[in-house]
Amino acid sequence: MVQRGLLIVLSGPSGVGKGTVRKAIFKEDGVDFRYSISATTRKPRPGEVNGQDYFFVTREEFEDKIQNGDMLEYAEYVNNYYGTPRSFIEETLASGHDVFLEIDVQGALQVKTKMPEGVYIFLTPPDLKNLRSRLVGRGTDSAEVIEKRVAAAKDELKMMINYNYAVENDVVSKAVDRIKAIITAERLRVTRVLGELDN
Amino acid sequence: MVQRGLLIVLSGPSGVGKGTVRKAIFKEDGVDFRYSISATTRKPRPGEVNGQDYFFVTREEFEDKIQNGDMLEYAEYVNNYYGTPRSFIEETLASGHDVFLEIDVQGALQVKTKMPEGVYIFLTPPDLKNLRSRLVGRGTDSAEVIEKRVAAAKDELKMMINYNYAVENDVVSKAVDRIKAIITAERLRVTRVLGELDN
Known part of the structure; x- marks a missing residue:
């Protein structure tokens, strides 16, 4: 029996670097995704x-x-x-x-309603975590600017909740390693493994 | 804010090599689990x-x-x-x-009812997949013996369904790599990441 491939959906806000990460993953050894x-x-x-x-x-x-x-x-x-x-x-x-789909947030949500068994990865900008405390600590932005940036980040978080994983794109090679670990782990999920066993 | 640790529960049938895998993981670089x-x-x-x-x-x-x-x-x-x-x-x-708990199947099920947010990993013997076809193909066992072995394997599968991941213990270093990938991926799950964001 052939093991069914994984549908891997990479999405995230525009400008976050989806295309760069996708290209880097396709160059990795042992990766054989189909577009x-x-x-x-x-x-x-x-x-x-x-x-x-x-x-x-x-x-x-x-x-x-x-x-x-x-x-x-x-x-x-x-x-x-x-x-x-x-x-x-x-x-x-x-x-x-495995099929790899790099797609904008609107498209990813549509795909998820039809193929919820896919692996949905949200690529985040590197400065999302502890944003407010860092902005405050830096002391260069007005309270108003800080609140605007935090509000924008919150909008991004609202999209994240529809995904399975959030991967920070701080360094492309690190983002690639995280995505590879996610794919390894997803293949080991009991729900997928049980589907493959013929006993 | 400190990122909450993961509870990692390694279990599986007796004799599958839980202790060996656990010892090998604790020796890995960058691993800092608490027993x-x-x-x-x-x-x-x-x-x-x-x-x-x-x-x-x-x-x-x-x-x-x-x-x-x-x-x-x-x-x-x-x-x-x-x-x-x-x-x-x-x-x-x-x-x-992170806390690492190596425990028998009965214990793991009890823990899971109380801490379902843990990462539950079931270590499987290497010959579980396609067992019947391989036994039949080998041609050395009687139909009766084959059915007994398949029935025993099915009993193990019944336990597996309570876990998040199934890791084959074919080669210890491979099992360790799989478990490390699972832990990396689990840290990236949106449900955990959202809990850490203070924005």
Whole structure:
């Protein structure tokens, strides 16, 4: 029996460094994740390959997929749809490969409602912890500025609660090590191990 | 604010190698777990130190602790009580130290009902996975023997379901690495991280 792959979803506020961390993880030894391939209704650009860069579909096909529940998440930009097809991810996981999805916070929440068994990782900026005490201690910001920054951090925390793990992106290599440990641990979770046992 | 320590409970069937794995983990760099110290009503042996080898208490004190709910688990052997005092573990966790508890399956289940926030790791023998197919493939055991071994393995699986993680003890150093990854990941769980943020 093939061990089902893990769906790993990396998200977080814009500017936190999701893309940098994702690229660093893909370069690691022993890591063999598959990217999730998006579907889109926009026309392929020269050199883009269907099923590799994107699944290029018509507007009608895309809307059918939405209706069928085959879009884990989608959004419309400049009159074109972009989305994450569930069927591709399901087939990849069933074949025993892990799928890595780097996605914004809105998209991650949509995916989670449909595939709650995934591993949802929230990448946080390095200065979230003890923010207020540090700002106060530094003594350079007015009380008003401190409260604004703390309020902004609180908004980020509200999103974090929908995730399984919070990984601080202080140093990229450390963030990568943390994510690798999370993936090792998730494979050992009893709920997943029991699913694999054929006894 | 001190980050609360983790309670790590390592358990599993007798003979699986819990003690060996525990000793190997304590030798690792960067590992600074505290042992849980048991309470007992038996008399100290020469050289044994109260609060270090055991908490030596009277029968009446032990029974008071049971009544107060201060015994996470206990058992009676040869007319003496042995048990795990909750107060010591609570104080150690509150001071920011991780507590490592190596314990049999009965004890682990008792502890879990009282401290479900702990990390419960079930150490499994290396031959649990695909047991039936491997026994059949080997062709050396009768169908009856195979079914007996599979039935015994199923009994072990029934216990596993009460744990968070299942770690195969195929090679001690690998089991240690898996447990270290679990602990790294558990520290990153959103439920724990949110508890630490003071914003």
